[in-house]
Amino acid sequence: MEKYDLAIIGAGPIGLFAASFANLHGLKTISFDALDEVGGQINMLYPQKEIKDVPAFSSIKGKKLVSNLLKQNTKTNFLLSHKVKNISFSDDNSILIDNAYQVKSLLIATGLGAFKPKTLPSAINANEKSHIHYSMQHPEVFANKKVAILGGGDSALDWALELSTTSDVFLIHRRNEFRGLESSVTKLKSLKNVELLTPYLPKDLHLIDNKMELVLHKVGNSDEFITKDIDEILVAYGFKSDNRQLRKWGIKLENNLISVSQQMHTNLPNVYAVGDAITYPGRVPMIALGFGEAQIAISSIMQNLFPEKTMIFHSTSI
Numbered sequence: 001m002e003k004y005d006l007a008i009i010g011a012g013p014i015g016l017f018a019a020s021f022a023n024l025h026g027l028k029t030i031s032f033d034a035l036d037e038v039g040g041q042i043n044m045l046y047p048q049k050e051i052k053d054v055p056a057f058s059s060i061k062g063k064k065l066v067s068n069l070l071k072q073n074t075k076t077n078f079l080l081s082h083k084v085k086n087i088s089f090s091d092d093n094s095i096l097i098d099n100a101y102q103v104k105s106l107l108i109a110t111g112l113g114a115f116k117p118k119t120l121p122s123a124i125n126a127n128e129k130s131h132i133h134y135s136m137q138h139p140e141v142f143a144n145k146k147v148a149i150l151g152g153g154d155s156a157l158d159w160a161l162e163l164s165t166t167s168d169v170f171l172i173h174r175r176n177e178f179r180g181l182e183s184s185v186t187k188l189k190s191l192k193n194v195e196l197l198t199p200y201l202p203k204d205l206h207l208i209d210n211k212m213e214l215v216l217h218k219v220g221n222s223d224e225f226i227t228k229d230i231d232e233i234l235v236a237y238g239f240k241s242d243n244r245q246l247r248k249w250g251i252k253l254e255n256n257l258i259s260v261s262q263q264m265h266t267n268l269p270n271v272y273a274v275g276d277a278i279t280y281p282g283r284v285p286m287i288a289l290g291f292g293e294a295q296i297a298i299s300s301i302m303q304n305l306f307p308e309k310t311m312i313f314h315s316t317s318i
């Protein structure tokens with residue numbers, strides 16, 4: 001049985017920062033994530049976005065923020081592609097995770113839950129699958145190609161803008177209106193290498209000689225179809241998140257989010273929670289706010305584990 005002071009479930013931005021702050025306090029920490037890479041929503045949804053509201057950076061690319069957070073984690077043991085399914089409590093109040101890891105404290109930083117992309121409903125064979133993508137983690141795959149982006153929300157618009165610098169883009173949405181910034185739509189409409197196709201839905205896909213034909217059906221008009229030659233498809237239909245296990249673990253939820261005290265403590269002994277997984281009056285889903293919650297949680301955990309220690313936050317007082 002592996003033993004740790006602290007386990008963190010979720011290696012999104014908030015779990016990553018919590019782990020590095022735990023490193024600073026000398027806590028032996030293990031961090032789990034269901035995905036095969038750290039970075040949570042940033043990595044999956046907007047690695048190329050210039051984030052402008054993280055303190056001390058006038059602007060920082062999502063990907064860079066995640067790699068900076070990872071660099072601060074010199075001592076964390078990361079266990080990726082591991083979705084935590086079970087937690088149970090021993091008589092000494094230690095916590096068993098998936099019956100293999102024994103920890104003194106647990107920090108839940110699972111965001112809205114383990115997420116999976118909403119996939120294309122049409123039947124797709126294995127060859128075609130290799131041309132269908134659900135994230136922009138590797139933008140180089142699309143460079144100098146014809147790319148169909150499916151969807152009408154923020155991610156579809158951001159990805160279309162990003163790829164318009166390197167590729168020919170078809171942005172395909174089932175409605176005439178997009179659910180995102182009007183300025184992004186105006187900008188996309190002005191670009192020669194971007195075609196907005198609305199209201200269309202993908203109907204069929206053929207892969208012939210490594211070239212794909214995407215057949216589109218005009219919504220509301222049963223016999224109007226158009227065909228586009230494309231190289232890659234980027235699906236931006238959003239993600240399904242699953243945090244059902246929280247209920248199973250006995251954690252008190254409010255509107256499917258975890259209720260916490262001001263110390264980020266849940267209703268269970270030695271179990272804390274931070275980031276988009278939690279709720280309290282006035283909370284907003286922002287990275288900087290989650291970083292502060294991580295500091296509160298780790299400080300509470302330190303005080304709980306080592307009550308005899310005086311927590312020194314700064315050696316000089318004012």
Ligand SMILES: Cc1cc2nc3c(=O)[nH]c(=O)nc-3n(C[C@H](O)[C@H](O)[C@H](O)COP(=O)(O)OP(=O)(O)OC[C@H]3O[C@@H](n4cnc5c(N)ncnc54)[C@H](O)[C@@H]3O)c2cc1C
Nearest residue numbers: 010012013014033034040041084111113114275276285287
């Ligand atoms: C398109 C978009 C743009 C955004 N832009 C900004 C912005 O500019 N500025 C800003 O401040 N915020 C922004 N946000 C919000 C920000 O991304 C979130 O507030 C932040 O990601 C929350 O971090 P988190 O670590 O709490 O959760 P997440 O990033 O959701 O990470 C949670 C992690 O937990 C893992 N997980 C879940 N369940 C389990 C399990 N059972 N076992 C193992 N692992 C599990 C998941 O796989 C995931 O990696 C944006 C969000 C979106 C969608």
